[in-house]
Amino acid sequence: MAHGPATLADGWVKYASRWLFTTNHKDIGTLYLWFSFAMFILGGSFAMVIRAELFQPGMQLIKPEFFNQMTTMHGLVMVFGAIMPAFVGLANWLIPMMIGAPDMALPRMNNLSFWILPFAFAILVATLFMEGGGPNFGWTFYAPLSTTYAPDTVNYFIFGVHIMGASSIMGSINIIATVMNMRAPGMTYMKMPMFVWTWLITAFLLVAVMPVLAGAVTMMLMDINFGTSFFDAAGGGDPVLFQHVFWFFGHPEVYIIILPAFGVVSQIIPTFSRKPLFGYSSMVYATASIAFMSFIVWAHHMFTVGMPIAGELYFMYATMLIAVPTGVKVFNWITTMYKGSLTFETPMLFSIAFVILFTFGGFTGLMLSIAAADIQYHDTYFVVAHFHYVMVAGAVFSGTAAVYYWLPKWCGKMYDETMGKVQFWIAFIGFNITFMPQHFLGLAGMPRRYADYGLQFADWNMVSSIGAFMYGAAQILFLFNVVRTITHGKPVDKPEVWEGAEGLEWTVPTPAPYHTFEKPPQVK
Amino acid sequence: MQTSHRKLLAKLLAMAVAMFLFAVFVLPPLYDLFCEITGIGGRTDGKYEAVEVRVDTSRQVEVQFVATNNAEMPWKFYPMEYSVVVHPGESRAVNFFAHNTTGEDMIAQAIPNVLPNNAADYFHKTACFCFDSQPLAAGDQAELGLVFIIDPDLPDSVNTVTLSYTLFDITDRSELSVSQIQ
Numbered sequence: 132m133a134h135g136p137a138t139l140a141d142g143w144v145k146y147a148s149r150w151l152f153t154t155n156h157k158d159i160g161t162l163y164l165w166f167s168f169a170m171f172i173l174g175g176s177f178a179m180v181i182r183a184e185l186f187q188p189g190m191q192l193i194k195p196e197f198f199n200q201m202t203t204m205h206g207l208v209m210v211f212g213a214i215m216p217a218f219v220g221l222a223n224w225l226i227p228m229m230i231g232a233p234d235m236a237l238p239r240m241n242n243l244s245f246w247i248l249p250f251a252f253a254i255l256v257a258t259l260f261m262e263g264g265g266p267n268f269g270w271t272f273y274a275p276l277s278t279t280y281a282p283d284t285v286n287y288f289i290f291g292v293h294i295m296g297a298s299s300i301m302g303s304i305n306i307i308a309t310v311m312n313m314r315a316p317g318m319t320y321m322k323m324p325m326f327v328w329t330w331l332i333t334a335f336l337l338v339a340v341m342p343v344l345a346g347a348v349t350m351m352l353m354d355i356n357f358g359t360s361f362f363d364a365a366g367g368g369d370p371v372l373f374q375h376v377f378w379f380f381g382h383p384e385v386y387i388i389i390l391p392a393f394g395v396v397s398q399i400i401p402t403f404s405r406k407p408l409f410g411y412s413s414m415v416y417a418t419a420s421i422a423f424m425s426f427i428v429w430a431h432h433m434f435t436v437g438m439p440i441a442g443e444l445y446f447m448y449a450t451m452l453i454a455v456p457t458g459v460k461v462f463n464w465i466t467t468m469y470k471g472s473l474t475f476e477t478p479m480l481f482s483i484a485f486v487i488l489f490t491f492g493g494f495t496g497l498m499l500s501i502a503a504a505d506i507q508y509h510d511t512y513f514v515v516a517h518f519h520y521v522m523v524a525g526a527v528f529s530g531t532a533a534v535y536y537w538l539p540k541w542c543g544k545m546y547d548e549t550m551g552k553v554q555f556w557i558a559f560i561g562f563n564i565t566f567m568p569q570h571f572l573g574l575a576g577m578p579r580r581y582a583d584y585g586l587q588f589a590d591w592n593m594v595s596s597i598g599a600f601m602y603g604a605a606q607i608l609f610l611f612n613v614v615r616t617i618t619h620g621k622p623v624d625k626p627e628v629w630e631g632a633e634g635l636e637w638t639v640p641t642p643a644p645y646h647t648f649e650k651p652p653q654v655k
Numbered sequence: 656m657q658t659s660h661r662k663l664l665a666k667l668l669a670m671a672v673a674m675f676l677f678a679v680f681v682l683p684p685l686y687d688l689f690c691e692i693t694g695i696g697g698r699t700d701g702k703y704e705a706v707e708v709r710v711d712t713s714r715q716v717e718v719q720f721v722a723t724n725n726a727e728m729p730w731k732f733y734p735m736e737y738s739v740v741v742h743p744g745e746s747r748a749v750n751f752f753a754h755n756t757t758g759e760d761m762i763a764q765a766i767p768n769v770l771p772n773n774a775a776d777y778f779h780k781t782a783c784f785c786f787d788s789q790p791l792a793a794g795d796q797a798e799l800g801l802v803f804i805i806d807p808d809l810p811d812s813v814n815t816v817t818l819s820y821t822l823f824d825i826t827d828r829s830e831l832s833v834s835q836i837q
Binding site: 304312338339347350361368369372437 | 657659660663664667668670671672673674675676677678679682683686687690693725726764766772821823824825828
């Protein structure tokens with residue numbers, strides 16, 4: 132290969148420079164995916180510390196102050212370090228190949244948006260080793276916990292969030308530019324694969340709300356260091372304002388996480404059902420409506436702040452309305468499978484589990500949207516269970532499905548199907564053992580984010596912890612399976628890899644060459 | 656870079672910058688305005704200019720006073736009357752007691768809040784110690800005055816209004832010293 136990428140055989144300097152200075156969308160996709168997996172393991176180990184401490188009532192392993200840092204860092208690392216970069220990595224790898232483009236539109240910005248991420252997380256994680264400890268105010272960093280009462284390291288946290296935001300904004304601008312300007316001739320918007328559609332909409336959400344997050348932390352920075360009073364009641368500010376600004380970012384953020392997951396599942400289910408996706412255009416419109424509605428429901432996260440009844444009713448009904456487009460999506464996935472000739476390879480198993488468990492998480496979301504009932508559920512383990520059903524069984528399961536589905540295309544080798552299925556069942560069972568009991572704990576009144584709990588919660592907490600260790604073990608198996616595929620996997624050479632796979636990415640040779648679609652394909 | 660890319664990049668960057676400015680410079684004032692219009696959060700208005708109003712002697716409203724110290728504020732701070740009964744439209748003066756028990760000069764700021772929310776617009780203060788910061792030298796004590804009028808338009812459903820003050824220590828953020836303010 133005369134113009135191929137540098138390998139280890141070319142010496143480590145050349146090899147390292149390749150990754151540092153790469154502008155190739157596949158290299159950058161790979162970097163994002165490995166980085167997010169590393170963060171997933173890190174955030175997961177924080178979760179293991181949390182569950183180990185909660186295994187029994189009373190304090191056994193760590194101090195409550197450190198427990199607070201663990202819950203905060205677990206949330207931050209998983210949301211901003213694991214899930215979001217994982218889907219950006221998938222977007223980098225797949226979007227150019229799916230729309231017949233040779234690369235991303237702005238390759239050098241692409242390099243920058245990845246390489247600032249490790250610095251952001253180095254800054255964030257380093258605070259754990261500093262005097263005063265890391266951020267301990269929950270991943271939602273409500274003022275005044277994150278301002279007046281925050282450890283001094285909060286400034287590092289703010290700086291880290293700024294860098295993450297910059298990275299996300301650059302990444303999304305790149306995706307929008309690629310999708311809007313670089314589609315192959317004949318690839319109209321309504322012919323784009325669902326994954327591309329969901330990412331295009333997600334990218335617009337990111338450009339709209341990441342700056343709001345940057346604004347929120349900037350106001351915190353000013354309150355802490357420069358004597359302003361945005362969130363400080365003593366100076367005429369209002370801590371509730373923080374919650375409004377945060378959730379104005381935060382609610383679109385949860386759709387930023389889940390929409391690409393919808394896209395992944397919408398690619399995988401048709402393949403293993405050997406049928407085209409049912410209701411493609413309704414999927415597109417449903418995605419767009421969900422994105423729009425994400426901007427007008429934020430205060431359902433704050434029913435307990437003392438809103439007037441009109442506000443509670445508005446946010447309650449608006450939130451319930453989101454179930455309609457989401458229901459359309461679930462209906463379409465199920466109808467795609469109906470009367471299909473189904474096979475159950477690992478990606479399909481994860482996708483079906485996604486549909487079931489995400490729907491479950493959606494229903495608990497509907498329960499939480501009832502303002503009157505939410506007064507009881509608010510800040511309990513019921514909420515924790517709800518968002519782990521949509522974030523883990525939703526985003527993480529779909530990310531895992533995506534890796535298994537496209538891994539043969541990426542590296543030209545087939546993963547071990549048995550190991551994949553074993554991983555799936557350990558993950559599926561472990562996940563439900565972990566989070567199903569948390570519904571019961573929450574309904575019984577166990578508050579979230581505490582290092583200790585009353586004796587009446589002891590049994591289900593122990594069950595939950597056992598499930599968490601199981602789920603954690605499944606991820607180690609996942610890592611092992613992926614590494615083993617790359618080193619010892621059975622070679623695949625069919626371009627389409629899967630029998631029923633459709634789309635431009637399956638027309639290029641397997642493994643995908645370093646440069647694809649240098650001449651744009653003609654889409655009929 | 657292609658022109659089409661450059662144009663799109665410029666538009667999207669402008670959108671990001673606009674959203675940042677929106678979050679920092681538009682949302683907070685908008686929120687304040689919204690709270691002021693709706694009375695959400697029990698915010699009371701600023702100083703009220705007394706106007707000739709009829710006193711509605713057919714009605715009695717109980718006004719309760721609550722005083723709270725924020726966080727580590729060490730002062731003694733309490734209302735000298737815990738509740739008074741007034742007619743709507745009648746002007747009434749009450750006093751709060753404050754005592755700086757520490758050995759250092761301090762400056763405090765009281766932040767008022769009215770419950771229920773729908774009474775906030777009808778609770779008028781014509782004079783209030785909360786309009787200014789309150790300096791007290793070490794060991795000093797003071798009676799802090801408040802004059803208020805309940806608006807005769809107060810909704811019929813409201814029979815009791817609770818006015819609460821939270822006292823904040825603002826010594827560190829104040830640019831003036833205690834003697835300069837006094």
